[in-house]
Amino acid sequence: MPALETAPALLAATAVLAYLLGSVPFGIVMARLFGLGDLRKIGSGNIGATNVLRTGNKPAALLTLVLDAGKGAIAVLAARALLAEDAAQLAGAAAFLGHCYPVFLRFRGGKGVATFLGTLIALAWPVGLAACALWAVTAALTRFSSLSALVAAALGPVAAILMGHATLALLCIVLAVLIFARHHENIARLLAGTESRIGRKG
Numbered sequence: 001m002p003a004l005e006t007a008p009a010l011l012a013a014t015a016v017l018a019y020l021l022g023s024v025p026f027g028i029v030m031a032r033l034f035g036l037g038d039l040r041k042i043g044s045g046n047i048g049a050t051n052v053l054r055t056g057n058k059p060a061a062l063l064t065l066v067l068d069a070g071k072g073a074i075a076v077l078a079a080r081a082l083l084a085e086d087a088a089q090l091a092g093a094a095a096f097l098g099h100c101y102p103v104f105l106r107f108r109g110g111k112g113v114a115t116f117l118g119t120l121i122a123l124a125w126p127v128g129l130a131a132c133a134l135w136a137v138t139a140a141l142t143r144f145s146s147l148s149a150l151v152a153a154a155l156g157p158v159a160a161i162l163m164g165h166a167t168l169a170l171l172c173i174v175l176a177v178l179i180f181a182r183h184h185e186n187i188a189r190l191l192a193g194t195e196s197r198i199g200r201k202g
Contacts, residue, residue: 002167005084014083018075018091022098022115025105026067027052034060043196048110050145050198068110069118071095076122089171092119096175100182111182113149116175120156124168130159143197146186153179 006014027047031039036055039047043054049065072095079091099115101107117135121128131152138148153176160168180187189195 001170002085002089004086006087010083011087011090014079014087014091015094018079018094019098020103021075022071022095023102023104023109024071024098025102025109026071027064027110028105030060030064030067031055036060046110047105049114053198054196065114068099068114069121071099072115072117072119073122076119080122085167088123089168092123093171093175095119096178100178111149112175112179113145113152116153116156116179119175120168120172123171124160124163124165126163127156127160127165127168127172130163131156134159139198144190144195145198146183146195147190149179150183150187 025047027049028039030052031037031042034057036042036052036057039045039051039055043051045051049061049068052064053061055061072092075091075095076088080088096112096115096119098109100109100112102109113135117128117132119128120131134155135148135152138151139145142148156176157169157172160166160172186195
């Protein structure tokens with residue numbers, strides 16, 4: 001963890017604002033803008049980029065990916081610019097929670113992978129790029145988005161330590177645990193051999 005430098009009141013305000021930013025459901029927004037229908041009734045019902053891709057609309061899926069990652073990155077960069085590193089890590093965690101448990105959708109959100117990656121890139125770009133590479137390599141080899149996310153999340157803390165960002169390791173562990181929890185159904189399907197592969201329409 002980084003040293004605590006920011007006043008508690010400012011940390012609380014940072015957490016609330018970052019959570020609200022993270023709660024913006026860009027997948028649903030993109031699905032409506034592109035006329036794809038209610039994303040929660042398509043494929044897995046998830047609001048993330050992978051489920052948008054199941055509609056067959058690649059531009060909408062790409063925009064969802066970028067915007068969901070951007071939520072975490074913007075929250076981190078704004079908090080760092082205005083306050084300090086402790087606020088930056090808190091902002092990233094709060095944006096991640098907002099995506100997974102958005103107040104605008106009655107706390108039924110996505111699985112947080114894009115927001116996790118965006119947060120890591122903003123906090124320590126070498127670690128973030130390493131996590132993205134782990135996701136990409138696993139996806140290329142297996143075509144399972146869920147497995148790719150689990151590999152990237154599990155090895156994120158290891159990458160943080162090996163790359164000299166040990167103060168980021170605890171946050172990586174916390175977010176990784178939440179990602180595994182959010183993927184419990186995917187894990188069951190992976191074990192059963194029934195998990196959908198990337199690009200398969202739902």
